[in-house]
Amino acid sequence: MRRPMASYVLLLFMAVTMGSPSRRSAVDLDATPRTTIAYNELSGARRFSDQALNYTTLLLEDTRGTLYVGARGAIFALNSSNIADSSSRKLRWEASPEKQTDCLQKGKNNKTECFNHVRLLQRLNGTHLYACGTYAFHPLCAAIDTARFVLPSQLEEGKEKCPYDPARGYTGLIVDGGLYTATRYEFRSLPDIRRNLHQRPLKTEESPVHWLNDAEFVASVLVRESRRSPVGDDDKIYYFFMERAGEESASFGKSRAARVARVARVCKSDLGGKKILQRKWTSFLKARLVCYIPSYEALKAVHSLDGGGWPSTTFYAAFTLAAQWRSMEASAVCQYNISELHRAFDGPYMHYQDTSHKWTRYDGEVPEPRPGSCITNHSREAGYRSSQDLPNSVLEFVKLHPLMMEEVKPAQGQPLLVKKNVLYTALVVDRVTALDGRQYDVLFLGTGDGWLHKAVVIGSAVHIVEELQVFGAPQPVESLVISKAQRSVYVGAASGVLQLPLASCTRYGSCYDCILAQDPYCAWDGEGCREVASSADRAQLTQDVGHGKEGCWNGSAQAVPMQRSRTVLRGDDVLLPCEQRSNLARAAWLLNGSEGLPAGRGHFRVGVDGLLVTDTLLEHSGRYSCYGEENGLRSPLADYALRVLPVPPPEPAPTDPPPPRTARHASPDGKLVYILVIAVLGGLCLVLSAVLLHVACLQRRRGKYVLGAPTVELQTVSAGCLGAAREEEEEKHCREDGCLQIIPGEAPPAVSPARETPLGPPPPPPPPLPAEFTNGIASLPNMLRKMNGNSYVLLRQQEEPSPSPLSNTSFAEELSKILEKRKHTQLVDRLDESSV
Numbered sequence: 001m002r003r004p005m006a007s008y009v010l011l012l013f014m015a016v017t018m019g020s021p022s023r024r025s026a027v028d029l030d031a032t033p034r035t036t037i038a039y040n041e042l043s044g045a046r047r048f049s050d051q052a053l054n055y056t057t058l059l060l061e062d063t064r065g066t067l068y069v070g071a072r073g074a075i076f077a078l079n080s081s082n083i084a085d086s087s088s089r090k091l092r093w094e095a096s097p098e099k100q101t102d103c104l105q106k107g108k109n110n111k112t113e114c115f116n117h118v119r120l121l122q123r124l125n126g127t128h129l130y131a132c133g134t135y136a137f138h139p140l141c142a143a144i145d146t147a148r149f150v151l152p153s154q155l156e157e158g159k160e161k162c163p164y165d166p167a168r169g170y171t172g173l174i175v176d177g178g179l180y181t182a183t184r185y186e187f188r189s190l191p192d193i194r195r196n197l198h199q200r201p202l203k204t205e206e207s208p209v210h211w212l213n214d215a216e217f218v219a220s221v222l223v224r225e226s227r228r229s230p231v232g233d234d235d236k237i238y239y240f241f242m243e244r245a246g247e248e249s250a251s252f253g254k255s256r257a258a259r260v261a262r263v264a265r266v267c268k269s270d271l272g273g274k275k276i277l278q279r280k281w282t283s284f285l286k287a288r289l290v291c292y293i294p295s296y297e298a299l300k301a302v303h304s305l306d307g308g309g310w311p312s313t314t315f316y317a318a319f320t321l322a323a324q325w326r327s328m329e330a331s332a333v334c335q336y337n338i339s340e341l342h343r344a345f346d347g348p349y350m351h352y353q354d355t356s357h358k359w360t361r362y363d364g365e366v367p368e369p370r371p372g373s374c375i376t377n378h379s380r381e382a383g384y385r386s387s388q389d390l391p392n393s394v395l396e397f398v399k400l401h402p403l404m405m406e407e408v409k410p411a412q413g414q415p416l417l418v419k420k421n422v423l424y425t426a427l428v429v430d431r432v433t434a435l436d437g438r439q440y441d442v443l444f445l446g447t448g449d450g451w452l453h454k455a456v457v458i459g460s461a462v463h464i465v466e467e468l469q470v471f472g473a474p475q476p477v478e479s480l481v482i483s484k485a486q487r488s489v490y491v492g493a494a495s496g497v498l499q500l501p502l503a504s505c506t507r508y509g510s511c512y513d514c515i516l517a518q519d520p521y522c523a524w525d526g527e528g529c530r531e532v533a534s535s536a537d538r539a540q541l542t543q544d545v546g547h548g549k550e551g552c553w554n555g556s557a558q559a560v561p562m563q564r565s566r567t568v569l570r571g572d573d574v575l576l577p578c579e580q581r582s583n584l585a586r587a588a589w590l591l592n593g594s595e596g597l598p599a600g601r602g603h604f605r606v607g608v609d610g611l612l613v614t615d616t617l618l619e620h621s622g623r624y625s626c627y628g629e630e631n632g633l634r635s636p637l638a639d640y641a642l643r644v645l646p647v648p649p650p651e652p653a654p655t656d657p658p659p660p661r662t663a664r665h666a667s668p669d670g671k672l673v674y675i676l677v678i679a680v681l682g683g684l685c686l687v688l689s690a691v692l693l694h695v696a697c698l699q700r701r702r703g704k705y706v707l708g709a710p711t712v713e714l715q716t717v718s719a720g721c722l723g724a725a726r727e728e729e730e731e732k733h734c735r736e737d738g739c740l741q742i743i744p745g746e747a748p749p750a751v752s753p754a755r756e757t758p759l760g761p762p763p764p765p766p767p768p769l770p771a772e773f774t775n776g777i778a779s780l781p782n783m784l785r786k787m788n789g790n791s792y793v794l795l796r797q798q799e800e801p802s803p804s805p806l807s808n809t810s811f812a813e814e815l816s817k818i819l820e821k822r823k824h825t826q827l828v829d830r831l832d833e834s835s836v
Helices: 002-017 097-105 338-345 377-381 392-400 511-516 668-702 725-731 811-822
Strands: 035-037 046-048 057-061 066-070 074-079 089-092 118-123 128-133 140-145 171-175 178-183 192-196 216-223 236-244 259-267 285-288 296-305 314-321 330-337 350-353 358-361 417-420 424-433 439-447 451-458 461-469 479-483 488-492 497-501 522-524 529-531 563-569 574-577 586-591 604-607 610-613 622-630 633-645 712-715 741-744 784-787 790-793
Touching: 057 118, 057 479, 057 488, 066 118, 066 128, 074 118, 118 171, 171 216, 171 236, 178 216, 178 236, 216 296, 236 296, 236 314, 259 296, 259 338, 285 338, 314 338, 314 424, 314 439, 330 338, 330 424, 417 461, 424 479, 439 479, 511 522, 511 529, 511 633, 563 574, 574 633, 586 604, 610 622
Parallel strands: 035 461, 296 424, 563 633
Antiparallel strands: 046 497, 057 066, 066 074, 074 089, 118 128, 128 140, 171 178, 178 192, 216 236, 236 259, 259 285, 296 314, 314 330, 330 417, 350 358, 424 439, 439 451, 451 461, 479 488, 488 497, 522 529, 574 610, 586 622, 604 610, 622 633, 712 741, 784 790
């Protein structure tokens, strides 16, 4: 089912993007991580966990060196340089037993819901944090003194600031003393965007057309558009969320019940209307956010970068498949410029038609000043100093026209990344200046099964540098935060918090490996791969983020592998392992330095984990060199000296030489004696065979053999020994196929005398071959391996009498299993080898 669904999604993408020659196909966009780092291979990782759960709300204060973590029933203050040290502080904030009982009486889950989940953690002022929690479906908020780090004596009501449900989508910001939040606040309330802790509290309008239609909020971003604004604009808060669509669109057919991604905005200085829209937003507008693949509508995470000024603000958004496509896991990442958002909000409005119950383009007259816009210099010159001075016609228009006609489209009209079989759940971005002077955006993407993808945006595409398994037990990555000061990324999940370095450059052992990684944090200094930020002399560093191939010209570019030996007998199979460190590399083998191997033909099979030479010949002796080919570069990985020895002739058994005979000594009488002896021996063999068959039949008719346990016995059934109707009782236990059966019963006390004779010890196993006669086969699993379009079978050892794995499994099925397992596991164990 998964493969046809994937093909259908790709066809949809191609249909949408036809007509634009610069766009790439979805197949090109399915990036593969260059390297895979398993959980036990992480370097520099620090972890924090306590008795609490759900460490999902993170607040990093780099200047204070503190990472605040909101969890279930607790708030922690961790040392951002090392979250695992003993200097952490804990503030317990559990829901009271009375509230937990009330929560249970409402039918809520006492294992997940009836607790205090901290959902908001923001800096309120220089001395206090502001935190809100669900508190067993009775939200509460508190101003926490960071010096004392204890709860205040009086807690604040949180029904209009925090969701009651810990699973409800929520976002919150404190901007210049005002709390801007968005969620469904009460049990039966509608979704709402509100401002609290302000002299003018505001909320969205519950109009007949519903400004928010069953919205689930994902993120909110402040953009300081008032700074150096030529028109005297106001700061804006952008909200990103999912909601039910009210308009018809070609991308999701005629169904108006589909859920789509939206972006909305409000002005920070909005004071509401004087008579119309009192205590309501007068600047609320929303537009659809598209990633240019119709099925990618489930918005999961958003992060913004301003680049030093708000006009260069860029938004990154991660999407997953919508509900109707959940049979196939896939994600997409799109990039949006602030100019695209302005274009949509400055474009035409939509109007709701009561007769047809749908949204259509509004082509009527638009009043002045423009509805939904912030107060600017032009508005002030016209006498509108604040939103309370706006005419009623403008406020009535805003009330009925919150939806914009234009969609917010991604940069370059296409996704940066499409990744199949992955669900992205969290996103954070860092902007890095490389040695070439250019700025590259590095994305850290958390997945739903506890992995972290590190990727760099190069032009209009994304190169995934590595994928890291950050949690041993599969769990969604809930939150990500980057510290420029500590050069770390913090990962929050249900089981704890993880601190990882932004780069582990020492993992790359050669110049080629360092350059091919295309990691903006790393560069080659002539001796090793180093972190750029920690290098004093950048002039000695080499880096090529844009292309990943230039800069390595000396002998240090390649780490020469140690030569290893293999010696086998003629006719044996031998495996020469070659581990590829990069998932993007292709193995290339050379024989005696120049001759290429005819992979897939004859005696050679080249695979992802080595070269298999089957049925070796004497001419196969020589030097075998393995190289990794990637992005036009070739680096040595393994070197072997293979010797194939001839099979020695069998030595004759020592016997006494017969006495010399001549022709005259041979007589017909001597020949007759030999013939008589052979005939007598043959007759004895026939008699003995008949006796053995008779005894066997008698034993089968008896049918019971004691195995040593009084309650278990084996009953044999043979079609040839069932006899006639006199064996009717035995036939009740017989099967038509004559197999061996285990039946319950009591064993007879007497045992056959033959069984009483103790058996001698088993013969000792044959001695192992000398060390030089190793072919690498014994350490491999007995299975079929994928070998670059070909295949080879690893034969079972003599001590394994079980049937071949190919007896019941097809080549295609076995190949699929191996390819699925290879992603995060090493296929070949490291062999014991001797150096030349």
